[in-house]
Amino acid sequence: MFMSEEGGLASRRLLVDTPWAKIRRDENGVPHVAAREELELYWGMGYCHAADRGLQMLLMRLLGRGQASEFLDSSDAMLEVDRFFRRMNWGGNLAAEVAKLSPAALEACLSYCEGANDYFSRKIPWEFKLLGYQPEPWRLEDLILLSRMTGYLTLAQSQAEIERLLLEMVQANISLAQLEELFPGQLNGLEVDLIKKVKLVNRIVPAGLVWQTVPPKMMASNNWVIAGRRTASGRPMLANDPHLETNRLPNVWYEMVLTCGTRYCLCATMPGLPGMLLGRNNDLAWGATYAFMDAVDSWIEHCKEGRYRRGRNEWMAFRERREVIKRKKKAAVEVIFHENEHGVLEGDPHVEGYYLATRWSGAETGAQTLNHAVAMWSAASVEEGREHLGQYEASFNWVLADRHGNIGYQMSGLMPKRRVGVSGLVPLPGWKPENDWAGFVDYRELPRCLNPEAGYFVTANQNLNDWGVAKPINIAMGPYRAERIAEMIESQSNLTPADMMKMQYDVHSLQAERFLQVLHPLLPATLAGRILAEWDCAYATTSQGAYLFEQFYHRLLREVFGAAGWGGQVAGFLAEETALFVDFYANFDAVLLAENSAWFGGESREQIFRRVAEAALAVMPKPWGEVQKLTLRHLVFGDKLPRLFGFDRGPVPVRGGRATPHQGQIYRSGGRQTSFTPSFRMITDFSRDELYTNLAGGPSDRRFSKWYCSDLKNWLSGVYKSLRP
Numbered sequence: 001m002f003m004s005e006e007g008g009l010a011s012r013r014l015l016v017d018t019p020w021a022k023i024r025r026d027e028n029g030v031p032h033v034a035a036r037e038e039l040e041l042y043w044g045m046g047y048c049h050a051a052d053r054g055l056q057m058l059l060m061r062l063l064g065r066g067q068a069s070e071f072l073d074s075s076d077a078m079l080e081v082d083r084f085f086r087r088m089n090w091g092g093n094l095a096a097e098v099a100k101l102s103p104a105a106l107e108a109c110l111s112y113c114e115g116a117n118d119y120f121s122r123k124i125p126w127e128f129k130l131l132g133y134q135p136e137p138w139r140l141e142d143l144i145l146l147s148r149m150t151g152y153l154t155l156a157q158s159q160a161e162i163e164r165l166l167l168e169m170v171q172a173n174i175s176l177a178q179l180e181e182l183f184p185g186q187l188n189g190l191e192v193d194l195i196k197k198v199k200l201v202n203r204i205v206p207a208g209l210v211w212q213t214v215p216p217k218m219m220a221s222n223n224w225v226i227a228g229r230r231t232a233s234g235r236p237m238l239a240n241d242p243h244l245e246t247n248r249l250p251n252v253w254y255e256m257v258l259t260c261g262t263r264y265c266l267c268a269t270m271p272g273l274p275g276m277l278l279g280r281n282n283d284l285a286w287g288a289t290y291a292f293m294d295a296v297d298s299w300i301e302h303c304k305e306g307r308y309r310r311g312r313n314e315w316m317a318f319r320e321r322r323e324v325i326k327r328k329k330k331a332a333v334e335v336i337f338h339e340n341e342h343g344v345l346e347g348d349p350h351v352e353g354y355y356l357a358t359r360w361s362g363a364e365t366g367a368q369t370l371n372h373a374v375a376m377w378s379a380a381s382v383e384e385g386r387e388h389l390g391q392y393e394a395s396f397n398w399v400l401a402d403r404h405g406n407i408g409y410q411m412s413g414l415m416p417k418r419r420v421g422v423s424g425l426v427p428l429p430g431w432k433p434e435n436d437w438a439g440f441v442d443y444r445e446l447p448r449c450l451n452p453e454a455g456y457f458v459t460a461n462q463n464l465n466d467w468g469v470a471k472p473i474n475i476a477m478g479p480y481r482a483e484r485i486a487e488m489i490e491s492q493s494n495l496t497p498a499d500m501m502k503m504q505y506d507v508h509s510l511q512a513e514r515f516l517q518v519l520h521p522l523l524p525a526t527l528a529g530r531i532l533a534e535w536d537c538a539y540a541t542t543s544q545g546a547y548l549f550e551q552f553y554h555r556l557l558r559e560v561f562g563a564a565g566w567g568g569q570v571a572g573f574l575a576e577e578t579a580l581f582v583d584f585y586a587n588f589d590a591v592l593l594a595e596n597s598a599w600f601g602g603e604s605r606e607q608i609f610r611r612v613a614e615a616a617l618a619v620m621p622k623p624w625g626e627v628q629k630l631t632l633r634h635l636v637f638g639d640k641l642p643r644l645f646g647f648d649r650g651p652v653p654v655r656g657g658r659a660t661p662h663q664g665q666i667y668r669s670g671g672r673q674t675s676f677t678p679s680f681r682m683i684t685d686f687s688r689d690e691l692y693t694n695l696a697g698g699p700s701d702r703r704f705s706k707w708y709c710s711d712l713k714n715w716l717s718g719v720y721k722s723l724r725p
Contacts, residue, residue, distance in 0.1 A: 016047065023048065028721045029699045029707035032257040038377055041258045042108045042274050046115030046138070053254055053271035055125040055701045057116070058135050059635060060272055064145045065091050070326040071133040079333065082325045086335055087344055089321070090148040093364055094141035100367035101140075105374045112274035113138045125701070127636050138272075144366035146272045151362045151369075151394030162475055162584055163298060163425055167356075170195045177598040182587050186423045186474055194429065197354045198300055201346045220244070220477055220583070220676050221289035222504070222661055224458040224485055225399040225407045227451070232494040233687035236401035239500045240278055240287025241678035243663045249632045249649065249709065251697030253278075253680040257723055258377075264725035265377060266691035268680055275373030278682060280691055283380040283403045285684050286389060289459045293395035293413040293472040294423065295361040297437070299342040299430035303349035308340060308357075309431045316340070318349055342430050356427060361414035361440065365393040382450065386410040390443035395472075397447075397459040403686050409457045411446040411464065415472040425474045445469040458485045460661075478586035480510040480659035488661075497692055500683045503661060505718050507539040511585075511659035512549050514593060519552070522610040528617040539657040539664060541625025546657060548621055555616040556592060557581055559608065560599050582667050582676065585658055625653035630666055630675055632697065632709070649709050652716055683720070692720040 015031070016023035020040040024032050031052070033044030049057060062068050066085035069078050101109060116138040124135060169179060170192055180187060223240040231237050244252065253268040258276070267279030278287050301308045307315040318338035325333045338345040343359030372388040379385045382400045386408055389398040395413030400406075417438040418424055428435040447468030449457065460481035465471040487510075488503050489495070516537065523529040528548050535545025581588060591599050600608060629651035633639055637647045654677055656664030665676040683692040698710035714721060 016044070021047075025699075025707075026257070026723075029710050030255045030257060030721075030723060031699065032259070034259045036260070038260050038263075039107055039111050041260055041377075042111040043115035043118075045256065045258070045269065045274055046112035046117075047119050048115075048256065049254065049269070049271040050116040050119035050138070051123075052700045052702070052707075053250060054120065055127055055635060056250055056252075057138070057272040058125065058128065058133075060146055060149065061135075061142055062133075064149045066323070066325060069330075070328060071131060072328075074328040074330045079325065079327065083335055086323050086325065087337060088148075088152065088360075089337070089344070089363070090145050090152075091141075092321075094144050097144045097364065097367045098140045100371075102371045102374075105367070105371045106140075108274055108374045109140055109143055109370060112143070113140060143273060143370060146270075147366035147369055147393075148362060150270060150273070151365070152360055163296065163427070164200075166425065167195055167198065167200065167427065171198075171200070175598060181591050181594070181597060181599065183425060183475070184590075186425045188426070189422045189428050190426045191429070194300060194354070195427070198427075199347055199353050199355055201355075220461045220663060220665075222458075222460045222481060222485060222663075222678075223287040223289050223397070223399045224456060224489070225285075225287075225401045225409070226489065226495060227407050227455040228405050228686075230455045230489070230493065230495055231685065232496045233685050235403075235686035236285075236405060236407050237495065237497065237500060237683070237685045238280070238285040238287055238399060238401045238407075239504060239681075239683045240289075240399070241504050241681040242278070242288065243676045244679050245674050246677045246679045246696040247630050247632055247666075247673060247675045248638070249634050249647070249697055250701035251679055251695055253695060254699065255680075255693060255695065255723065257725060259725050263377075264689070266684075266723040266725065268682065268693075273370075273373075275370065276376055277373070278680075280684050281377065281379070282689070284376075284382070284385050284400060285402075285686070286376070286385055286398055286400045287682065288396040288398055289461055291395040291397045291411050291413060291459075291464070291473070292461055292476040293411070293415055294425065294474045295395055295413055295415065295472075296358065297342075297416060297418075297424050298356045298358040298427040299435065300427050301340070301342065301345060301349075301355050301357050301430045302353075303345070303347070303355055304352035306338075306350045308345075308349060310433075311431060318345065340430075341436065357430060359437075361416050361437075362393045365414070369393045382406040382408040386448065386450075390446065390448070397461075397464065399457055399459060401684075401686060406451055407457065408448070408450045409452070409459065409467065410443070410448045411468065411472065412443060413446070413472065415441040415446065415470055417441055423474050441470045441472070446472060456486070456489050458482045458489070460485060475584055475587060477583060478511060478589060478659055481661050481663065484508060484510050484661055497683050497685050501692070501718065501720060504678065504681050504683070505655070506661040507656045507664070508661075509537050509539060509657055509659045511589065512537040512546075512657075514589075515549070515553065518593065518605065519609050519613060522606060522613055524614050524617060526617060528619065528621055529613070531621055532617065539624055539628075539655060539660050539662075541623060541628065541653045541655050543624045544621040546624040547627060548617055548619075550624075550657070551619055552613055552616040556609070556612045557588065559612050560592060560597075561588070582658065582665055625655070628654050628664060628666060630654045630677070631673070632712070634703070635701070645703075646708075647703050649712060652712075678715075681715075681720070689725055691723040693723060694720050 021035045021044045031048045035041045066082040069082045221242040225238045228234045258265045265281045267276035321337040342357035345357045347355035369392045382402045385400045390410045392412040398410045400408045447464045461477035462479040462482045463476040532548045539546040631650035634647035654664045656662040694714040695711040696715045698707045700707040
């Protein structure tokens with residue numbers, strides 16, 4: 001076996017040569033694994049993940065176990081991170097879940113772990129040597145742990161945060177009329193007086209601003225699929241660009257080419273997990289976006305003397321889970337979690353009061369997803385792909401295309417069965433049995449379609465409830481990106497991969513169009529006013545109009561929602577230090593664009609727009625790219641070493657905005673910069689055995705590897721490489 005000095009895979013053409021697998025890099029550094037049998041591909045996948053992304057894998061495991069204070073950093077801030085991960089208990093009941101793996105998945109997972117451990121037995125990332133951490137072997141239980149983590153972090157967690165915001169708004173005396181405008185038709189079961197009694201331990205807005213936990217980064221994406229009757233080749237095409245936090249190195253995605261005989265898969269994988277998450281094989285292509293399914297619910301529990309009430313006056317004992325968090329060079333801390341059928345309690349049940357218990361539908365899952373992920377290697381049709389992808393336990397929108405000419409869509413995720421008439425957005429009394437979940441909705445009742453009449457299907461985190469029997473989405477992102485992509489597809493014929501590339505880099509904002517329809521006649525007769533009036537609604541890095549519109553839009557958010565009950569500081573915090581306005585802007589836009597609203601404080605929409613425009617546009621215009629910059633920071637050493645050491649890259653200008661197909665959202669959350677941008681792009685046309693891609697980063701997490709950030713230039717400039725078997 002050949003290995004490089006920096007610990008990753010060597011840069012020679014042939015990297016690993018065994019009787020069961022050969023691994024080489026192509027000219028772009030992407031590893032190709034060729035195996036005699038399918039099972040041996042997973043050995044190669046595990047080996048490559050450990051070699052190129054061992055730092056990423058091992059850090060994820062440490063965090064998921066709640067062991068960061070023990071091995072990385074014993075600060076109080078890291079202790080709170082460990083508390084969060086211990087509270088989620090993703091490391092619980094792992095053996096029981098491993099026992100649910102199918103025979104095929106079990107063999108694949110064992111082979112993956114063997115490959116990872118083969119490499120780790122030879123070398124571990126030098127960063128861990130500095131920290132004095134000697135990792136244990138990679139185990140089946142770790143696969144379940146990471147499967148749970150990736151299903152919740154940045155995905156289901158966003159739903160939990162918007163539900164928490166609703167509670168804080170009720171407790172801040174926001175009126176029912178105002179709440180109904182923000183959450184139309186979703187407040188059934190809301191008991192205002194009861195919610196005001198709830199003692200919130202973790203809050204979105206820090207107590208110093210009247211209302212402690214800052215919402216984490218979240219996720220958005222685009223994908224679409226086009227039937228052959230609309231393409232130049234006459235064969236289906238599929239495009240996908242997952243948008244997530246790209247300001248970290250390494251990138252979350254890891255590209256691979258897998259071959260076994262004449263069968264192949266060109267794919268994006270996630271280090272630490274076996275499976276081809278996005279990509280295509282000989283017969284089928286698939287891509288994912290987050291579906292915004294509401295899979296997190298909270299219940300209000302009446303507690304006293306360490307017990308919780310059921311019925312009128314029956315009191316039940318909580319299960320106590322005690323865990324010890326070890327801390328590097330500091331005393332260990334014991335934490336106690338109180339649990340019942342509704343999840344983990346937030347608060348001390350020995351102090352009488354009303355508290356929240358919260359449950360995520362995927363908290364004790366993992367095996368089912370791995371079972372079906374392994375099956376995607378041989379999936380040969382859209383119908384077969386929908387059967388497997390639809391049974392993934394995390395919430396995604398999948399688009400699919402096959403060699404036979406079919407296209408389709410399928411949502412996945414465990415949607416709880418709730419009592420009729422409630423959406424899951426509002427916390428309900430836990431002592432009433434009718435408020436309990438009654439299992440999960442069958443995936444065939446989730447939104448889905450096969451060969452849609454339009455000849456294409458687009459998902460961009462919008463509300464897709466109309467495509468299902470069940471209605472899993474309470475709050476989604478805005479429809480603007482999906483509408484813009486559909487508009488571009490409809491406006492052309494004989495579409496090609498080059499057209500798909502242009503769409504992925506498109507920066508036109510339908511959101512801005514709709515605001516300017518109202519704002520245009522109200523603009524001041526100033527230089528800034530004229531620039532905004534003539535703006536083409538494109539968020540190009542050279543655009544001054546994009547900069548000025550953002551000045552107006554952010555001031556409008558603060559003005560309307562700050563003046564109507566939250567207060568300017570609170571609205572400012574939500575806009576500047578959280579992702580709530582970033583993610584759920586469609587709900588806020590519905591208020592801002594309404595002709596009349598309870599949030600307007602008696603003023604007309606035009607009065608507010610004019611006043612805000614005059615104040616917001618009293619600035620010197622700047623190119624959008626001058627303020628829209630992103631620095632890619634190393635997972636461990638980000639911002640801690642001089643720039644000349646090369647661990648961090650940038651800052652680089654990022655095109656796009658919140659509502660453009662090329663999303664370019666850069667914001668602060670948890671006191672640090674984060675982002676929504678296309679972390680990875682892929683396009684395929686079934687007339688060729690090829691996948692066009694680019695990546696915000698490179699294959700390796702080894703700073704001194706030539707593949708550390710080798711694809712960033714392509715990612716910025718719109719150049720795609722080609723993956724071929």
